[in-house]
Amino acid sequence: MKPTSETDVLDAVVAAVADETRLEIAGNGTKRGWGHEVVASEILDLSGLSGITLYEPSELVLTAKAGTPLRAVTAALDEQHQQLAFEPPDFGPLYGAAPDAGTIGGVVGCNLAGPRRIQTGAARDHLLGFRAVSGRGELFKSGGRVVKNVTGFDLSKLIAGSFGTLAAMTEVTVKVLPQPEKIRTLLIFGAGDADAVKAMSTALQSPYEVSAAAHLPAEQAGRSSVSYVSGSGGSVTAVRVEGPGPSVEARLAGLRQQLSGYGDLEELHSSNSRTLWAELRDVAPFLSGANDMIWRLSVPPMSGAEIIADLSLPLEFRHFYDWGGGLVWLSTPAGKLNAASRLRQAVMETGGHATLVRAPDADKRETDVFQPLSSGGGALTARLKDNFDPRRVLNPGRMYRDL
Amino acid sequence: MGSANTNMSLKMPEVDTSVVSRRDDIINRLRQIVPPGPLGEGVIDDPRALRAYECDGLSAYRQLPMVVVLPETTQQVSKILAYCHENGIKVVARGSGTSLSGGALPLADAVMIGLGKFNRVLEMDFDNRCVVTQPGVSNLAISHAVAHRGFYYAPDPSSQIACSIGGNVAENSGGVHCLKYGLTTNNVLGVEMVLMNGEVIRLGGKHLDAGGYDILGVVTGSEGLLGIITEVTVRILRKPETARAALIGFPQVAAAGDCVASIIGEGIIPGGMEMMDRPAIKAAEAFVHAGYPLDVEALLIVELDGPQAEVDYLIGRVQAIAERLGATHFRLSTSDAERENFWAGRKAAFPAVGRLSPDYYCMDGTIPRGRLPEVLTRIAEMSKAYNLGVANVFHAGDGNLHPLILYDANNEGELEKAEAFGSDILKLCVEVGGVLTGEHGVGVEKRDLMPTMFNETDLNQQQRVKCAFDPDGLLNPGKMFPTLHRCAELGRVHVHRGETRFPDLPRF
Numbered sequence: 082m083k084p085t086s087e088t089d090v091l092d093a094v095v096a097a098v099a100d101e102t103r104l105e106i107a108g109n110g111t112k113r114g115w116g117h118e119v120v121a122s123e124i125l126d127l128s129g130l131s132g133i134t135l136y137e138p139s140e141l142v143l144t145a146k147a148g149t150p151l152r153a154v155t156a157a158l159d160e161q162h163q164q165l166a167f168e169p170p171d172f173g174p175l176y177g178a179a180p181d182a183g184t185i186g187g188v189v190g191c192n193l194a195g196p197r198r199i200q201t202g203a204a205r206d207h208l209l210g211f212r213a214v215s216g217r218g219e220l221f222k223s224g225g226r227v228v229k230n231v232t233g234f235d236l237s238k239l240i241a242g243s244f245g246t247l248a249a250m251t252e253v254t255v256k257v258l259p260q261p262e263k264i265r266t267l268l269i270f271g272a273g274d275a276d277a278v279k280a281m282s283t284a285l286q287s288p289y290e291v292s293a294a295a296h297l298p299a300e301q302a303g304r305s306s307v308s309y310v311s312g313s314g315g316s317v318t319a320v321r322v323e324g325p326g327p328s329v330e331a332r333l334a335g336l337r338q339q340l341s342g343y344g345d346l347e348e349l350h351s352s353n354s355r356t357l358w359a360e361l362r363d364v365a366p367f368l369s370g371a372n373d374m375i376w377r378l379s380v381p382p383m384s385g386a387e388i389i390a391d392l393s394l395p396l397e398f399r400h401f402y403d404w405g406g407g408l409v410w411l412s413t414p415a416g417k418l419n420a421a422s423r424l425r426q427a428v429m430e431t432g433g434h435a436t437l438v439r440a441p442d443a444d445k446r447e448t449d450v451f452q453p454l455s456s457g458g459g460a461l462t463a464r465l466k467d468n469f470d471p472r473r474v475l476n477p478g479r480m481y482r483d484l
Numbered sequence: 485m486g487s488a489n490t491n492m493s494l495k496m497p498e499v500d501t502s503v504v505s506r507r508d509d510i511i512n513r514l515r516q517i518v519p520p521g522p523l524g525e526g527v528i529d530d531p532r533a534l535r536a537y538e539c540d541g542l543s544a545y546r547q548l549p550m551v552v553v554l555p556e557t558t559q560q561v562s563k564i565l566a567y568c569h570e571n572g573i574k575v576v577a578r579g580s581g582t583s584l585s586g587g588a589l590p591l592a593d594a595v596m597i598g599l600g601k602f603n604r605v606l607e608m609d610f611d612n613r614c615v616v617t618q619p620g621v622s623n624l625a626i627s628h629a630v631a632h633r634g635f636y637y638a639p640d641p642s643s644q645i646a647c648s649i650g651g652n653v654a655e656n657s658g659g660v661h662c663l664k665y666g667l668t669t670n671n672v673l674g675v676e677m678v679l680m681n682g683e684v685i686r687l688g689g690k691h692l693d694a695g696g697y698d699i700l701g702v703v704t705g706s707e708g709l710l711g712i713i714t715e716v717t718v719r720i721l722r723k724p725e726t727a728r729a730a731l732i733g734f735p736q737v738a739a740a741g742d743c744v745a746s747i748i749g750e751g752i753i754p755g756g757m758e759m760m761d762r763p764a765i766k767a768a769e770a771f772v773h774a775g776y777p778l779d780v781e782a783l784l785i786v787e788l789d790g791p792q793a794e795v796d797y798l799i800g801r802v803q804a805i806a807e808r809l810g811a812t813h814f815r816l817s818t819s820d821a822e823r824e825n826f827w828a829g830r831k832a833a834f835p836a837v838g839r840l841s842p843d844y845y846c847m848d849g850t851i852p853r854g855r856l857p858e859v860l861t862r863i864a865e866m867s868k869a870y871n872l873g874v875a876n877v878f879h880a881g882d883g884n885l886h887p888l889i890l891y892d893a894n895n896e897g898e899l900e901k902a903e904a905f906g907s908d909i910l911k912l913c914v915e916v917g918g919v920l921t922g923e924h925g926v927g928v929e930k931r932d933l934m935p936t937m938f939n940e941t942d943l944n945q946q947q948r949v950k951c952a953f954d955p956d957g958l959l960n961p962g963k964m965f966p967t968l969h970r971c972a973e974l975g976r977v978h979v980h981r982g983e984t985r986f987p988d989l990p991r992f
């Protein structure tokens with residue numbers, strides 16, 4: 082079904098509730114592969130709900146219907162030199178979809194966040210309000226259209242990253258921010274994982290307002306289309322600074338001094354910087370190897386490299402770090418699930434979580450996509466689901482098999 | 485509000501007399517769970533001692549709690565809640581009691597849990613750039629604990645000397661720096677909390693984002709309705725190298741508003757950007773002698789922070805914008821002492837206004853910033869109609885308006901008049917596209933105004949979140965929601981196939 086209005090969405094969900102049928106909620110479906118397979122009688126395709134309904138650059142807010150292409154949002158923001166500061170990645174190509182085809186609702190539903198997460202937050206931090214139809218078949222709203230608001234429970238946080246399992250969003254209001262005037266990236270060549278994490282931590286503890294810090298082991302660096310990165314032949318650690326010109330220059334100089342002990346340094350200017358960070362954001366190093374399983378680990382920044390070192394997986398794997406070491410992307414050949422439980426255990430001990438972002442359906446039937454919850458967290462999650470979608474109409478099983 | 489009146493015109497949940505009649509038993513049981521310790525009494529039941537807890541920062545509303553318990557460990561909190569849960573006893577949490585919305589207002593039949601003994605910073609982890617702390621630690625104490633390494637905790641409510649980090653999480657508090665650095669919710673990484681049934685859960689940690697539903701996100705700002713927070717992990721930031729502030733005066737409020745819009749429009753996000761109107765300027769200047777100009781209608785404090793090179797460059801641009809828009813006063817801080825003096829006036833604006841009048845009432849709406857001139861004009865009209873003075877301070881960058889209504893509670897009916905004035909202001913905020921509260925919370929104060937912003941369905945869906953945590957509605961009832969529905973009732977699904985227009989929809 083492809084509704085074109087909010088009332089149509091409401092009607093579709095009401096009918097599904099009444100008929101006890103199930104709906105798969107989708108925007109353009111570019112990230113359908115993220116999560117377990119949804120067994121539903123129909124797809125509720127929200128891409129027909131499209132259009133920016135309010136954009137006030139000086140108020141830093143934008144409201145769009147949930148199915149609005151992210152491309153359209155970005156284009157409107159570009160005209161005013163603004164941006165979604167959380168740098169939403171384009172994961173479509175990871176799942177074989179066309180590039181640049183996602184919707185703003187999908188961005189929020191998956192709580193996407195790019196390299197700037199460490200400085201400005203994720204989609205959750207930028208969602209000011211939304212309208213949605215719950216699995217009870219009721220249209221409701223939460224939040225507002227101003228950047229500072231504590232009126233009532235902050236359901237925006239709950240809906241961001243709920244993968245369409247609580248409500249079908251029809252409209253979202255997001256905070257937007259100015260684009261930086263200038264971008265520079267400092268590259269450090271040849272550091273091992275552990276040293277790279279130390280270098281990134283040093284940079285992030287400096288007063289130089291680093292907006293991203295990532296580390297590519299040699300093999301992943303070799304896949305970059307930025308020749309400074311791929312041509313070095315070894316590992317590359319990247320630290321980004323953004324802002325007004327004079328400020329960027331001053332901060333780079335400071336960083337150079339602090340980081341000189343970690344290896345040879347090189348600078349990327351705006352255009353190369355943009356390319357490199359877009360590659361990291363979109364997990365481009367893993368784009369080849371279409372059948373590999375891809376894991377996304379969110380851990381304390383100092384723990385990422387330790388987990389990788391201790392894993393010593395008995396199989397080939399590839400990895401790289403973002404978020405100053407706190408985000409680890411890991412790819413392993415398909416069908417090798419024996420590592421999953423050890424990986425999850427190691428991540429759990431740090432308090433973090435591991436998501437199996439991509440895997441063949443057969444593998445996903447054998448393991449959990451999202452980090453299994455503690456008994457308390459699991460029970461609370463189930464009660465939340467019950468209170469939004471008691472009949473399990475929306476995306477049943479996508480996050481957790483029994484929900 | 486600084487009055488000593490007891491005003492209970494507010495309708496609170498009916499007192500459960502069966503609980504009150506068991507008060508002695510309850511006190512005995514609580515004493516077993518929390519015996520007196522090195523930090524003092526575990527349970528307070530003496531009416532004189534209970535007075536200290538009868539109100540929070542919204543002091544027009546007062547109520548003695550049935551009993552106060554001061555646990556020191558998570559396990560004690562868990563036992564208290566499990567006991568109250570089994571016995572159907574209501575519970576209200578209290579941090580430092582600075583809430584301006586009555587969030588920590590006691591109930592006559594409720595156990596109040598004071599978190600004051602949870603007063604230790606547990607871990608400073610500079611490599612992971614976070615601090616793990618107990619909830620009773622004050623906001624400022626966290627910054628102090630990490631200052632020796634040049635770090636700080638960014639959200640800085642004006643009450644930061646006193647308010648607790650647990651209270652900050654419960655209220656999702658802001659501060660003058662939150663345009664650039666975010667509210668509490670953008671700076672909290674994890675909590676340990678105890679649910680009403682005594683269960684202890686951990687949400688988040690030192691990593692970013694949730695692996696499942698973002699429960700931490702909805703707990704932040706939940707005003708003590710979802711659980712008792714017993715530990716908090718916050719991210720810390722390195723202090724900016726330098727900061728400079730500009731005092732910019734305008735002959736019209738509209739020009740000051742344009743200046744704020746132009747600064748943001750040119751891509752500059754200052755560390756802080758505050759506005760005061762003429763009455764607020766006058767009161768602050770008389771109190772603090774910050775050197776504010778007295779011949780302007782609106783005064784902006786714009787603070788730029790970061791590397792010296794950035795601050796110098798941006799200050800120049802801000803100055804150019806201000807001059808273009810007809811600023812009649814422009815002064816730059818030349819030292820940290822001078823910059824702090826600029827802020828001293830703003831930060832003391834509440835007490836400064838308090839000197840003009842026996843009582844004042846602080847409001848907290850947010851509006852789309854562009855509507856500021858119109859909103860201030862209408863507030864001035866209301867001020868005339870109610871015959872009560874008003875001074876406005878404004879977190880200009882994010883549209884968060886704090887009108888301070890001046891009144892005298894000793895004059896018959898004036899408190900009620902001030903409250904009616906306040907309600908009208910908040911309704912106006914909603915009417916122009918804003919919201920009822922930007923940072924102080926709903927509490928009891930704005931509870932009954934919630935329907936101006938949300939319809940019944942919206943509010944019911946919020947209450948269902950409460951049902952997932954506290955199905956019996958024992959935690960902080962009477963706050964945030966104007967009407968409390970039973971969870972069983974909220975759980976029912978009312979759907980009739982025949983009512984839909986669905987059959988007309990195009991299908992694949």
Ligand SMILES: Cc1cc2nc3c(=O)[nH]c(=O)nc-3n(C[C@H](O)[C@H](O)[C@H](O)COP(=O)(O)OP(=O)(O)OC[C@H]3O[C@@H](n4cnc5c(N)ncnc54)[C@H](O)[C@@H]3O)c2cc1C
Nearest residue numbers: 579580581582583587641642648650651654657658708713
């Ligand atoms: C002069 C003054 C200036 C202020 N300035 C600002 C400002 O600039 N910005 C701003 O945002 N606020 C401001 N406030 C409001 C207030 O300081 C904040 O809301 C603060 O976060 C409250 O913290 P507290 O510890 O005093 O909480 P309390 O007042 O004790 O409690 C507030 C709420 O939190 C709940 N709570 C407290 N601790 C816990 C816990 N451990 N677990 C669960 N629930 C808990 C309580 O039940 C209650 O609902 C100001 C207040 C004053 C008096």
